[in-house]
Amino acid sequence: MADVSLKGEQRVFMTGNEVVAWAAVAAKVDIMYGYPITPQNEIMHYWTRLAPKYGKKFLQTEDEISAGFTMLGGVMTGRKAFTATAGPGNVLMQESAGMAEMMRLPAVFVIQQRGGPSTATVIYAQQETTLTAFGGNGEGHRLVYSTATHQELFDYTIKAFNSAWTYRFPTFVLGDGYQAKMRESLTIYEPEAKGVKLVQQQALVGENKPGKKFRHLRNTYNTEDELYEVVMANQREWDVMAKKVVEWSAEGCEDAEVVMVTHGVVSRAALSAYQQLRAKGKKAGFFRPITVRPFPDQQLADAVKGAKKVLVAESAYGQLLKMVKEALYGKNVELVPMLRPGIGITTEELIEEYNKL
Amino acid sequence: MADVIKIVLAGEGGQGVQSIAEILAEAANEEGKSALYIPNFGVEQRGGVSIAYVQISDGHIGAPKFQKADILIPLSARAVKRTKQHAGKETVYIYDNSLVQEAEVNDNIVGLQYFDVTPPCPVSNTPNDDLPQDLISGEPKTCSFTKSGPGIDPADIPADVARVIPIPANDIAKDELHPRVFNIIILGAVIAATKVLPMESIKTALEVKLGEKFKSNPKLREMNFTALDRGYQLIKNAVRRG
Numbered sequence A: 001m002a003d004v005s006l007k008g009e010q011r012v013f014m015t016g017n018e019v020v021a022w023a024a025v026a027a028k029v030d031i032m033y034g035y036p037i038t039p040q041n042e043i044m045h046y047w048t049r050l051a052p053k054y055g056k057k058f059l060q061t062e063d064e065i066s067a068g069f070t071m072l073g074g075v076m077t078g079r080k081a082f083t084a085t086a087g088p089g090n091v092l093m094q095e096s097a098g099m100a101e102m103m104r105l106p107a108v109f110v111i112q113q114r115g116g117p118s119t120a121t122v123i124y125a126q127q128e129t130t131l132t133a134f135g136g137n138g139e140g141h142r143l144v145y146s147t148a149t150h151q152e153l154f155d156y157t158i159k160a161f162n163s164a165w166t167y168r169f170p171t172f173v174l175g176d177g178y179q180a181k182m183r184e185s186l187t188i189y190e191p192e193a194k195g196v197k198l199v200q201q202q203a204l205v206g207e208n209k210p211g212k213k214f215r216h217l218r219n220t221y222n223t224e225d226e227l228y229e230v231v232m233a234n235q236r237e238w239d240v241m242a243k244k245v246v247e248w249s250a251e252g253c254e255d256a257e258v259v260m261v262t263h264g265v266v267s268r269a270a271l272s273a274y275q276q277l278r279a280k281g282k283k284a285g286f287f288r289p290i291t292v293r294p295f296p297d298q299q300l301a302d303a304v305k306g307a308k309k310v311l312v313a314e315s316a317y318g319q320l321l322k323m324v325k326e327a328l329y330g331k332n333v334e335l336v337p338m339l340r341p342g343i344g345i346t347t348e349e350l351i352e353e354y355n356k357l
Numbered sequence B: 001m002a003d004v005i006k007i008v009l010a011g012e013g014g015q016g017v018q019s020i021a022e023i024l025a026e027a028a029n030e031e032g033k034s035a036l037y038i039p040n041f042g043v044e045q046r047g048g049v050s051i052a053y054v055q056i057s058d059g060h061i062g063a064p065k066f067q068k069a070d071i072l073i074p075l076s077a078r079a080v081k082r083t084k085q086h087a088g089k090e091t092v093y094i095y096d097n098s099l100v101q102e103a104e105v106n107d108n109i110v111g112l113q114y115f116d117v118t119p120p121c122p123v124s125n126t127p128n129d130d131l132p133q134d135l136i137s138g139e140p141k142t143c144s145f146t147k148s149g150p151g152i153d154p155a156d157i158p159a160d161v162a163r164v165i166p167i168p169a170n171d172i173a174k175d176e177l178h179p180r181v182f183n184i185i186i187l188g189a190v191i192a193a194t195k196v197l198p199m200e201s202i203k204t205a206l207e208v209k210l211g212e213k214f215k216s217n218p219k220l221r222e223m224n225f226t227a228l229d230r231g232y233q234l235i236k237n238a239v240r241r242g
Helices: A016-026 A041-054 A064-076 A087-103 A129-134 A150-167 A177-181 A224-245 A266-279 A297-303 A319-327 A347-356 B017-030 B077-082 B169-175 B179-194 B199-216 B218-241
Strands: A009-015 A031-034 A057-060 A081-085 A108-113 A143-146 A171-176 A183-189 A248-251 A258-261 A284-289 A291-293 A309-314 A334-339 B004-012 B034-039 B049-057 B071-074 B092-096 B163-167
Touching: A009 A016, A009 B017, A016 A041, A016 A108, A016 A150, A016 A171, A016 A177, A016 A183, A031 A041, A031 A064, A041 A057, A064 A081, A064 A087, A081 A087, A087 A108, A087 A129, A108 A129, A108 A150, A108 A177, A129 A143, A129 A171, A129 A291, A129 A319, A143 A150, A150 A171, A150 A183, A150 A224, A171 A177, A177 B034, A183 B017, A248 A266, A248 A297, A258 A266, A258 A347, A266 A284, A266 A309, A266 A347, A284 A297, A297 A319, A309 A319, A309 A347, A319 A334, A334 A347, B004 B017, B004 B077, B004 B179, B017 B034, B017 B049, B017 B179, B017 B199, B049 B077, B071 B077, B071 B179, B092 B179, B163 B179, B163 B218, B169 B179, B169 B218, B179 B199, B179 B218, B199 B218
Parallel strands: A031 A057, A031 A081, A081 A108, A108 A171, A143 A171, A258 A284, A258 A309, A309 A334, B004 B071, B071 B092, B092 B163
Antiparallel strands: A009 A183, A143 A291, A183 B034, A248 A284, B004 B049, B034 B049
16 A cells, blocks of 8 residues: 555545545544455555554454444444445445434444445445435434545545534445545545544543433333434434535536536546536536435525436436435426446446437 | 546456556656546456556546547457457557467366456466566566467457557567566557656656565566567557558
8 A cells, every 4th residue: 555644735646445544544533343345345454554553443343233333332432433335234234324323323434335236246336325325224314425536535534524423423425336446646634734623532421420420322212202202303403414514516507408417426427528518518517416415405406497407327226316306306307317227427428318318 | 628548458367457557547646647547346257357447637537437448458359359349439459469379267267256456367377487486576466478379360459440559569578578577568558659648757656666676676677667668669660650
């Protein structure tokens, strides 16, 4: 791995998995809990190489269920902790993600999506979008950042820890196999030297000082009404958070006839397609949710106000499309899906699809 | 909107395609350009083709993969077939016309899988035995393709491309230099064909990557730089001849 440091700013060229490990160091994370699965293995590998140098810890567990729950244990005792997984590992981790929703634990999950269902491919997909946003037997009280570039992978991994420890909802960085394995340029930095304040972690259970009340977090409720009150309180707090954390990016939507909606790595292709189409005088627009949960509903509705068509492109069969439909319910605009489960979408293919409209 | 140079390199596992793609992209990054390199990876069996996608630009780089390459370099008969979809009207097509045997996939290694970016060497179970061990230490994935054979069939080369340049890189490596530097000849050829990076930047990148080995074996540096220049001249001469 590249021998770099976080002193000041450094332009580096590395894989996305390496970026995540460096970002966790930059965010002053205490410990990673993990279980190997392609294509996220190198996050663990790089972390285990960095950990001794920076006084950090690592625990490899027997599976993803355990990796998720041991992370929750670490978080409860006041350790800034994270885990990383993909595909079927993401499925297994939903149990612990659900507990983090119920107990309001600032757990951070990095997901490098691979093909599904089940083992499928180790390569790439966007088929874990619904799972990551709504997995678990709850209401999706979580925060999901969908990154597109290595710079974002670095920035949003740091942000994920800050958001998690600020709002106490489980927070996900949603990457994919392409982002995991590709190398590109980015600038890494020490967050606090750049004015990005790191939110301080603290113990969430126990309290041994005299006169202090013993803190306990509940995961089980006795009556329907009791649960209802708790879930509704969480919902209200999630709604308040949603307004503050929702992020999106929009280009040229004001006069666009067709707005392309994509997320994650596919939005790289969409941004290039947008630039090339505009250069040819076409009235194209670009809209991308950066948080897929909460989804920028209102912002999307505003962006497509004047558009005739919305082209939704994703490497899944309608997972982003479902979110777009919900955001645009009742709006008079035609949705044109470009659904490619488990396969990449190139700039050329998007332009070709656009030109068919 | 800046231009993006798109390069596809493809070869047999062990030919060193991924190493040179990485050196190329790193050198571009060092030059202050945007660079993106992605290998194809998966659960392929031995004998699989290794493909590297590299993009270099002064501005935004779109999707990590692309349809048509500006420069397409398949280095084995299998790689020619595997990369057909990347050949377009504006593609400069460089291939190795050495008469070498395509790697055989022995029955005993079929089904062995790899979980990395480079498929294992398909030639034998002890791929490096024929190479001087001091030159390849720490490079278990290197293997040489030195057995004579029919090579790439020119009839398989896509007809509708901007230009086809055959270069006998494997023969030169085998007969004049060393099988180990085959991929460095190809790297030199890529530099000449892309024209976006100065030769010096590649030499610096090689120093960074192989500096330790160069220090303990200066002959290795000389051989690598000779290979780089040979590859560069092969393309320059071909272009000059028109």
